[in-house]
Amino acid sequence: MTCARTIIGNYIKQSLDFLAWNEGWRGSDVSEDILIRLKAAVVKYDVEQAVALAKEVLATGFDPLKAIEEGLGEGLRVIGEQFEAGEVFLPMLMIAAQAMKESLVILEPALTKGTSRKVLGRVVIGTVEGDIHDIGKSIVAAMLTANGFAVYDLGSDTPTAKFIEKAREVDADLVGMSALLTTTMTKMAEVVDALKQAGLRGKVKVLIGGAPVSKAWAEKIGADAYAEDAIAAVDAAKKLLSK
Numbered sequence: 254m255t256c257a258r259t260i261i262g263n264y265i266k267q268s269l270d271f272l273a274w275n276e277g278w279r280g281s282d283v284s285e286d287i288l289i290r291l292k293a294a295v296v297k298y299d300v301e302q303a304v305a306l307a308k309e310v311l312a313t314g315f316d317p318l319k320a321i322e323e324g325l326g327e328g329l330r331v332i333g334e335q336f337e338a339g340e341v342f343l344p345m346l347m348i349a350a351q352a353m354k355e356s357l358v359i360l361e362p363a364l365t366k367g368t369s370r371k372v373l374g375r376v377v378i379g380t381v382e383g384d385i386h387d388i389g390k391s392i393v394a395a396m397l398t399a400n401g402f403a404v405y406d407l408g409s410d411t412p413t414a415k416f417i418e419k420a421r422e423v424d425a426d427l428v429g430m431s432a433l434l435t436t437t438m439t440k441m442a443e444v445v446d447a448l449k450q451a452g453l454r455g456k457v458k459v460l461i462g463g464a465p466v467s468k469a470w471a472e473k474i475g476a477d478a479y480a481e482d483a484i485a486a487v488d489a490a491k492k493l494l495s496k
């Protein structure tokens with residue numbers, strides 16, 4: 254009898270523990286689950302699933318920037334590491350990037366929704382010459398737009414002269430540059446020098462970013478700031494233009 258009571262008691266306790274755990278999981282953060290699924294979609298090169306999840310992000314009111322940076326972006330980071338280790342090859346890297354890009358088409362308009370009418374400054378932004386990576390640069394451009402900057406996006410593989418020409422044309426306050434390759438980050442120094450030579454450096458601030466870039470690199474080439482992500486880029490732009 255005592256034995257039967259112990260077995261039933263244990264069974265009830267385990268069931269209650271399970272219910273508490275299940276409730277805790279559901280209550281704690283169903284939303285975090287979408288980050289895991291977004292990351293997995295990129296890591297599995299599943300473009301369709303990534304797009305479906307991007308739509309789910311909007312439908313559920315989940316933070317689109319968090320979805321981009323902590324979901325899709327994390328997936329790309331993993332693929333990048335696998336690529337570096339020789340575990341995946343370029344075509345797979347391209348499909349993973351496609352999953353991110355197609356999802357961005359859906360998520361980016363949600364980033365720029367809160368655009369304020371007062372323009373905080375004019376920003377010319379682009380990925381430097383020889384570099385076709387444009388995902389991070391586009392996120393930064395969208396976030397700057399959302400935060401009230403007028404953004405002129407030159408795209409990727411942007412010749413140095415194009416930065417200068419556009420900065421002059423729109424009377425820019427800030428030039429933002431992105432580089433993802435160690436072989437192209439030197440182009441950032443070229444743009445800083447060209448701005449000086451064009452007599453624009455007194456007025457135009459320079460902000461840089463991208464995986465191989467750092468604060469030390471910004472200091473070395475005479476840029477005004479380095480930003481590690483889109484939120485830091487907005488903060489830096491606001492600080493630089495309020496000086």
Ligand code: HCB
Nearest residue numbers: 333337384385386387388389429431434435462463482483
């Ligand atoms: Co590419 N690739 N890739 N790639 N790629 C990297 C960059 C490597 C690090 C991968 C690796 O080996 N681990 C590597 C570079 C190694 C190096 O130089 N040390 C590399 C290589 C080698 C190459 C090729 C040369 C491969 C080849 O052809 N053999 C080739 C480059 C060709 C060229 O440009 N001439 C190549 C091609 C590609 C694609 C086309 C397949 C694709 C790009 C698609 C596209 O952008 N349209 C791609 C991708 C996706 C990557 C990885 C996996 C992800 C990059 C990415 O989009 N990250 C990357 C690995 C990695 O970076 N860890 C890999 C997500 C975004 C959100 O992060 O850092 O770009 P982000 O941006 C952040 C942040 O840096 C900051 O804010 C953003 C938002 O948070 N930020 C700024 C960015 N720009 C800013 C500007 C500012 O003013 C301020 C802040």
